[in-house]
Amino acid sequence: MEHTHEQGMLTIGAFARACRLSPKALRLYDELELLRPARVDPHTGYRYYTAGQLEQARLVAWLRRLAMPLAEIRRVVGLPPDAAAREIRAYWARVEAETAVRRDLAAFLVEGLRAPDGAPRKGHTMLELHYAARSDRGLVRTADQDTAYAGRRLLAVADGYGPAGASASGAAVEALRFLDTAEPPAGGVLNLLEDALHGATQAVRDATGPEEAGTTLTALLWTGEGHLALVHIGDSRAYVLRDGELFRITHDHTLVQSMVDEGRLTPEEAASHPQRSLLLRALGTTPPPAADLRLHEARAGDRYLLCSDGLYGVVAEDLLRTLLADAADPEAAVTGLVDAARAEGGPDNIGCVVADLTERAA
Numbered sequence: 001m002e003h004t005h006e007q008g009m010l011t012i013g014a015f016a017r018a019c020r021l022s023p024k025a026l027r028l029y030d031e032l033e034l035l036r037p038a039r040v041d042p043h044t045g046y047r048y049y050t051a052g053q054l055e056q057a058r059l060v061a062w063l064r065r066l067a068m069p070l071a072e073i074r075r076v077v078g079l080p081p082d083a084a085a086r087e088i089r090a091y092w093a094r095v096e097a098e099t100a101v102r103r104d105l106a107a108f109l110v111e112g113l114r115a116p117d118g119a120p121r122k123g124h125t126m127l128e129l130h131y132a133a134r135s136d137r138g139l140v141r142t143a144d145q146d147t148a149y150a151g152r153r154l155l156a157v158a159d160g161y162g163p164a165g166a167s168a169s170g171a172a173v174e175a176l177r178f179l180d181t182a183e184p185p186a187g188g189v190l191n192l193l194e195d196a197l198h199g200a201t202q203a204v205r206d207a208t209g210p211e212e213a214g215t216t217l218t219a220l221l222w223t224g225e226g227h228l229a230l231v232h233i234g235d236s237r238a239y240v241l242r243d244g245e246l247f248r249i250t251h252d253h254t255l256v257q258s259m260v261d262e263g264r265l266t267p268e269e270a271a272s273h274p275q276r277s278l279l280l281r282a283l284g285t286t287p288p289p290a291a292d293l294r295l296h297e298a299r300a301g302d303r304y305l306l307c308s309d310g311l312y313g314v315v316a317e318d319l320l321r322t323l324l325a326d327a328a329d330p331e332a333a334v335t336g337l338v339d340a341a342r343a344e345g346g347p348d349n350i351g352c353v354v355a356d357l358t359e360r361a362a
Helices: 012-017 021-032 051-065 070-077 082-116 165-174 191-206 253-262 267-271 317-326 330-343
Strands: 048-049 127-136 148-150 154-161 217-222 226-235 238-242 245-248 291-299 302-309 352-357
Touching: 012 048, 012 051, 012 317, 021 048, 021 051, 048 051, 051 070, 070 245, 082 253, 127 154, 127 330, 148 165, 148 226, 148 352, 154 165, 154 302, 154 352, 165 191, 165 217, 191 217, 191 226, 191 291, 191 352, 217 238, 217 302, 238 317, 245 317, 245 352, 302 317, 317 330
Parallel strands: none
Antiparallel strands: 127 148, 127 352, 148 154, 154 217, 217 226, 226 291, 238 245, 238 302, 302 352
């Protein structure tokens, strides 16, 4: 009777061999209510399982091999197959994003530690930013609630909302402006940026008071050592034009983007969804939301675009790429982009920053 119970059930040992989970793991998953046995002998406490539970047990085993936390596994295994597949896809997308952040941070730390005194490494090309920024009210809104800023190190766009939206976006960007002259130590730029974000959060609260208002914030900080540090919250965006191709380097914190991530909407459906502007994260909300903080590898010849949805929401991405690629310099690019948004009716404020990363003149 080692392999089956008198009613056709599998013993814990037989079930463990069939699903490739150890008896110890099965006992733990029982205690966590993740995978309950079909029957527990009231006298011996021995656990029995049915053959029908094997599929669920194998799913648990594979999810553990993906390093999915037990709390998430508990939720996934209780879902219908289609919904479970969406959750697994969304989980793995988060893992890949987090891995990319750690990879960039590791590369950044290695580069910094190779020259601990801050001296340029032999053969290292010195780069600098050339930039332009503009915020435009558009043709419909009565006030401009966007703020755009560009400086020697810092690029930032914020899109305010609510009665005090202009104050919110202005306060968020102003709270970061000290970064333009700060010299972040190697490996410490993300900590510096995170501290600055806390300051921006408080500044937005002070500026808006009891008003139901807040702002997005997307900023890039040039480290001077081949990387840009990104802080991002909301649905303003950052793009890079590299070798003629346009790449988005931010992820929208919106309801429709979460639905795209889960496979419930296509990107094309999201673009015209009636709730496409509904934010899941913004500065000014309580409790303070998590922001995306990461390092982006930069190259000479890169052209960066930071913008609010008043630009990318009405100007197609192909046209964004063409306007960025054809412009002679950042000032011309900003002018062309804002004009393109206004040509499409300018239904929203237009915040826009363009910056080129070029070799420093001797």
